[in-house]
Amino acid sequence: MVLISLRRLIVIPFIVLMLFAGGIMYYFSTVTVSNVADGVGLHYIKEVENRVYDRVVDFIAPLNDIVEINRKAFSFRPNQLNDLSNVAGRFYEQAVPYTYMSFISFAAERDGKYIASVRDPFGQTDHHLTSNYLTKPFSLEGFEYDPRQYFGEKITSAPPYDGYDPRKRPFYTDAVKQGDAVWSDVAPYYGYKTLGVGLSAPVYDQQGNLLGVTATSVALIELDKFLKSIELGDNSYAFLAEENGDLIATSKSGELYRTEDGVTTRVSLKTHESKAFQIASKQLVMGAHTLDVDGEHYLYHVHAIALPHGKKWLIGVLIPQSYYYRLLTEYSNSILLITLGLFISIALIGSLIAHHIGKPIRALNNAAKDSKFESITRLPNPLSPIREIDSLSQGLRVMAHDLSDIMQNLEKKVAQRTSDLKYENEHLLEQSNQDELTGLYNRRGFNVGFDRALLTAQQQSRSIAFVICDIDHFKRVNDLFGHTVGDQALQVVADVLKSQVRQHDIVARYGGEEFALVMVGMSQEEILSRLNKVRQAFLERPVCENHHITMSFGIAYRNNSASHAPQTLITEADEKLYQAKNTGRDKIVA
Numbered sequence: 001m002v003l004i005s006l007r008r009l010i011v012i013p014f015i016v017l018m019l020f021a022g023g024i025m026y027y028f029s030t031v032t033v034s035n036v037a038d039g040v041g042l043h044y045i046k047e048v049e050n051r052v053y054d055r056v057v058d059f060i061a062p063l064n065d066i067v068e069i070n071r072k073a074f075s076f077r078p079n080q081l082n083d084l085s086n087v088a089g090r091f092y093e094q095a096v097p098y099t100y101m102s103f104i105s106f107a108a109e110r111d112g113k114y115i116a117s118v119r120d121p122f123g124q125t126d127h128h129l130t131s132n133y134l135t136k137p138f139s140l141e142g143f144e145y146d147p148r149q150y151f152g153e154k155i156t157s158a159p160p161y162d163g164y165d166p167r168k169r170p171f172y173t174d175a176v177k178q179g180d181a182v183w184s185d186v187a188p189y190y191g192y193k194t195l196g197v198g199l200s201a202p203v204y205d206q207q208g209n210l211l212g213v214t215a216t217s218v219a220l221i222e223l224d225k226f227l228k229s230i231e232l233g234d235n236s237y238a239f240l241a242e243e244n245g246d247l248i249a250t251s252k253s254g255e256l257y258r259t260e261d262g263v264t265t266r267v268s269l270k271t272h273e274s275k276a277f278q279i280a281s282k283q284l285v286m287g288a289h290t291l292d293v294d295g296e297h298y299l300y301h302v303h304a305i306a307l308p309h310g311k312k313w314l315i316g317v318l319i320p321q322s323y324y325y326r327l328l329t330e331y332s333n334s335i336l337l338i339t340l341g342l343f344i345s346i347a348l349i350g351s352l353i354a355h356h357i358g359k360p361i362r363a364l365n366n367a368a369k370d371s372k373f374e375s376i377t378r379l380p381n382p383l384s385p386i387r388e389i390d391s392l393s394q395g396l397r398v399m400a401h402d403l404s405d406i407m408q409n410l411e412k413k414v415a416q417r418t419s420d421l422k423y424e425n426e427h428l429l430e431q432s433n434q435d436e437l438t439g440l441y442n443r444r445g446f447n448v449g450f451d452r453a454l455l456t457a458q459q460q461s462r463s464i465a466f467v468i469c470d471i472d473h474f475k476r477v478n479d480l481f482g483h484t485v486g487d488q489a490l491q492v493v494a495d496v497l498k499s500q501v502r503q504h505d506i507v508a509r510y511g512g513e514e515f516a517l518v519m520v521g522m523s524q525e526e527i528l529s530r531l532n533k534v535r536q537a538f539l540e541r542p543v544c545e546n547h548h549i550t551m552s553f554g555i556a557y558r559n560n561s562a563s564h565a566p567q568t569l570i571t572e573a574d575e576k577l578y579q580a581k582n583t584g585r586d587k588i589v590a
């Protein structure tokens with residue numbers, strides 16, 4: 001089975017997932033960007049269009065509303081027109097809420113009297129009133145607005161315009177001719193740098209008699225400002241134009257009309273200084289189009305605004321493809337980065353958790369591998385804040401403690417048992433080397449002691465004597481007194497021999513009634529002296545009923561320079577014992 005660390009187990013799946021998800025997201029984002037880019041671009045364009053549309057509709061609506069309200073008011077109550085001062089007050093009140101409402105006027109059919117509430121097209125000065133009859137008939141003059149009597153101080157900065165008969169002006173004649181509300185041409189305002197447009201409507205009494213014409217007018221500079229205020233992307237364009245392409249407002253700088261040699265001409269998409277507008281002028285059909293402007297691919301959309309009384313204006317928006325491609329790519333890249341960031345964060349958190357879990361487990365593992373139980377008991381307590389791991393650690397701690405006790409008891413028992421066995425071994429060894437009857441070394445014990453004595457003699461260059469002695473006619477003792485007495489005789493021999501040698505000399509029962517002595521560093525004379533004392537001791541110590549035993553001795557002696565080969569010593573001593581036996585017994589042959 002392949003072993004894997006906890007950290008890898010957690011981290012690797014997340015890295016694999018991250019790479020997999022990242023790859024899929026990258027693929028889909030690339031495909032998606034190219035698939036939906038134009039849709040998104042169009043959506044963006046429509047957002048811009050809607051803003052322009054709403055603004056234009058809001059902007060134009062009061063123009064129509066006020067014309068219609070006045071038209072109905074005068075139609076139902078024509079006597080209001082008898083005092084044009086009141087009409088002037090009414091117009092003033094109507095114009096106040098709309099800073100861009102530059103004219104609200106009425107011109108009477110009966111006598112050509114004209115009254116208007118006027119404001120400069122930029123909305124920078126207060127409203128004032130204009131009339132053509134107050135001081136001099138058909139002399140158009142301006143007056144400050146006075147809330148108490150409406151007509152206040154005469155404005156002298158502008159000279160009066162004599163001979164002004166509104167009934168001859170296009171706003172009047174067009175409305176009468178049309179018999180209904182009619183739009184004026186979009187045209188520059190006289191004396192102000194802005195275009196304007198007006199709506200005029202004939203007013204009839206209930207009997208159908210023409211009472212006059214009421215009109216409103218607005219300065220279109222407001223719409224131009226609005227289009228310029230829209231934050232379009234780089235190299236993007238928006239315009240508001242009439243159906244023929246004459247411009248009303250644009251998002252770009254550039255003139256909307258030109259005056260040359262006293263002749264004023266409107267600027268159209270075609271004649272605008274912007275190359276994009278020039279190319280857009282060729283395509284004024286409603287809907288989405290693509291354009292190529294200086295090698296740049298554009299998405300272009302034209303939308304119509306239907307104004308009251310059959311007026312139609314066009315909104316156009318041009319956006320370079322690179323702009324919304326970049327927006328979408330940046331967006332999808334952000335999503336991709338956020339997703340990858342999430343996966344990396346999860347993998348890092350997983351790694352931290354694995355480390356947190358793995359560290360105490362490794363410590364437990366190392367402690368468990370150590371043959372000393374103390375390693376487990378020395379682990380920090382608690383080992384981990386994770387309940388399961390700490391529980392495992394507690395379990396191992398208890399187990400180690402119990403095992404430690406068991407081991408200690410076992411060691412004590414083993415030590416005791418070893419000591420007992422050692423003692424028994426020593427005892428058995430002693431027994432195996434000892435003759436049971438006499439307590440002397442047996443043949444095996446003799447061999448061990450003899451080898452040791454030979455080595456000592458050789459190492460220390462000392463003499464060694466091997467003596468073999470045999471009870472004379474021992475068979476008779478057994479025969480005469482029985483084996484028990486025979487055994488006692490053997491014990492007496494053992495006692496006597498032991499009493500006549502040194503502590504460290506070897507005395508052994510060599511076999512049957514045969515005994516052996518080994519003495520190191522003792523002179524031959526000394527040996528003979530001691531053996532004679534043994535013989536003397538037998539005379540003084542009867543084994544039974546005044547029966548004395550005698551022994552025959554064969555001695556093999558080597559001084560310090562002689563060879564100490566054991567078998568030659570034994571053979572030699574045997575031969576000498578044989579010699580002693582054959583020559584009368586109870587003697588020592590050296």
Ligand SMILES: Nc1nc2c(ncn2[C@@H]2O[C@H](COP(=O)(O)OP(=O)(O)OP(=O)(O)O)[C@@H](O)[C@H]2O)c(=O)[nH]1
Nearest residue numbers: 471472473474475476478482483484486487512513
């Ligand atoms: N009671 C007793 N007798 C033993 C023991 N071991 C050997 N003997 C006896 O010792 C006797 C040895 O007899 P032999 O070999 O003929 O020698 P001997 O009678 O001593 O004659 P020589 O050695 O020639 O003087 C035998 O009768 C054995 O039965 C023992 O442990 N106890």
